């Protein structure tokens with residue numbers, strides 16, 4: 242059946258259609274209320290007026306459809322298919338795992354704000370998504386001053402209940418201290434309520450409620466409470482004053498603006514709540530062939546696909562959105578009320594759309610300028626180093642060992658001067674001697690070049706090191722008959738330099754770039770754009786290797802500590818971790834909780850408790866006592882705690898699965914074990930996504946970066 246016949250036989254029902262090229266590659270995914278008439282419209286004489294259609298039709302050789310009950314279902318499937326196939330004619334939003342959301346679960350005894358990456362239909366309230374983590378941390382820090390909800394994990398909370406004293410968060414007035422009965426349930430509930438109103442942007446309602454509460458407290462002669470409420474009202478007012486008023490009406494809207502330059506598109510979102518601008522985010526796309534209507538349909542479908550109920554009353558767009566009915570149906574279902582999508586032509590709504598477009602234009606200009614500067618850096622490298630090709634795609638390798646042990650290596654990839662984290666890899670050195678840098682690098686190169694068929698070589702291979710390291714890379718390429726530019730970058734060592742700056746940096750001074758077949762390194766000027774780019778790439782590889790090594794070290798320590806407890810063999814260790822979920826939970830468990838673990842006697846429980854109490858008393862440091870989250874400010878520490886929890890859980894899962902030799906040797910030696918890693922507890926699970934991904938490894942010993950694809 243040829244394409245024309247196929248189109249005529251399509252069902253006139255809602256669903257998703259996929260245009261494919263002659264090799265079966267998906268070019269475009271769309272949704273329609275009526276599949277037959279929509280697909281037919283692409284092939285109508287003269288097209289349907291949309292600029293992308295002739296290009297698409299020219300390349301399309303096949304169409305596949307999936308019939309669905311409603312166009313709203315089609316919208317959800319369309320998003321999934323766009324993520325899966327990455328069609329060239331669709332715009333693709335960043336992976337939604339990169340968005341951050343605040344979660345507040347009123348079902349918890351003492352609710353707290355958690356940083357999570359996904360909405361879930363679990364009865365909790367969700368706020369966001371925040372596309373800028375900096376903006377999120379800032380609003381969170383402000384919020385804690387206004388409404389001091391606890392920020393600790395369940396384990397830390399229990400720990401402080403046991404100790405009978407609050408942590409430093411209480412001293413710093415960032416927590417009301419529920420762990421030690423320093424706040425009543427009623428007061429705490431009012432803090433939770435205030436937080437919810439504030440995050441929903443209902444600041445006027447919040448201020449009114451606080452004022453009422455203050456008056457009541459004053460009338461009842463609870464003067465301390467009244468003073469506290471007065472301070473809170475002032476703090477809320479100060480915060481609200483800083484938010485720009487962009488609308489005379491106290492209405493909540495998401496406003497979208499678009500700027501274009503050829504195929505480059507910038508899409509700006511303004512989040513307006515109660516008439517005030519509470520957040521902005523910019524989204525960049527390249528090689529876009531869609532007109533505004535199709536672009537917005539594709540973008541908004543993905544943007545709102547994972548949305549929770551915290552939706553505005555209106556969505557304003559610069560042009561009518563294709564199939565807006567499907568999106569409205571989806572938003573209505575999520576919000577539990579109507580959400581209007583429209584493209585205002587005049588009035589305050591139009592002004593807001595234009596404001597968003599102006600911001601989009603500025604962001605686009607900045608991006609294009611930055612790209613020009615990257616192009617200049619790449620050209621400079623090509624010319625000055627005599628490279629065969631413009632180094633658009635660069636791979637950089639770094640080997641790291643810990644005093645001759647725990648050898649690891651990293652690979653980072655930069656494309657057009659920007660890191661491509663999905664292509665990062667971590668290597669555990671399996672065969673080479675840990676102390677032999679060259680041998681380790683040889684092993685990494687062998688493993689990399691084994692995969693050259695599925696992963697073509699980049700334009701430039703960079704190694705962190707000098708002539709020796711470069712020689713290893715060049716030999717590996719030569720042995721396989723491969724040709725690609727390669728270089729080494731290393732700092733020149735000058736122990737004798739009188740310069741205080743050089744001394745401060747441990748005797749290291751200028752960067753030197755080593756090229757194959759050249760005895761002397763090339764000295765690029767310190768302010769060379771090309772050199773700065775190479776440094777950035779090398780530093781990133783170094784950071785990535787160190788991070789991996791640190792996590793292995795930490796897990797090794799976490800895993801081995803249970804082995805130290807007398808009388809606790811592998812069976813009991815498994816039972817402990819399986820029942821309590823993480824090493825931290827074991828450490829914090831009471832004797833009664835330990836005794837309730839199947840297979841443990843009261844004597845075992847007492848022994849384990851005494852063991853950990855002894856370590857606490859001796860002030861034993863990490864990993865038994867990871868830095869408590871309360872010692873630091875902000876959620877960056879929570880992220881660290883999530884990583885710790887995920888690492889603990891990795892160890893827990895590994896032991897529970899009976900795989901762990903439970904030693905540093907065991908952890909370093911057996912790849913694949915960490916695949917069992919799960920977040921440590923319900924509390925950490927939601928936050929653990931990033932850490933969990935970061936610790937996952939493939940059976941070959943390479944690990945992927947968050948969002949990355951594992952080596953096979």
Ligand code: SF4
Pocket residue numbers: 390391392393397398401407408409410411416417418419420421871
């Ligand atoms: S954050 Fe600190 S003071 Fe607040 S509940 Fe948790 S442990 Fe207690």
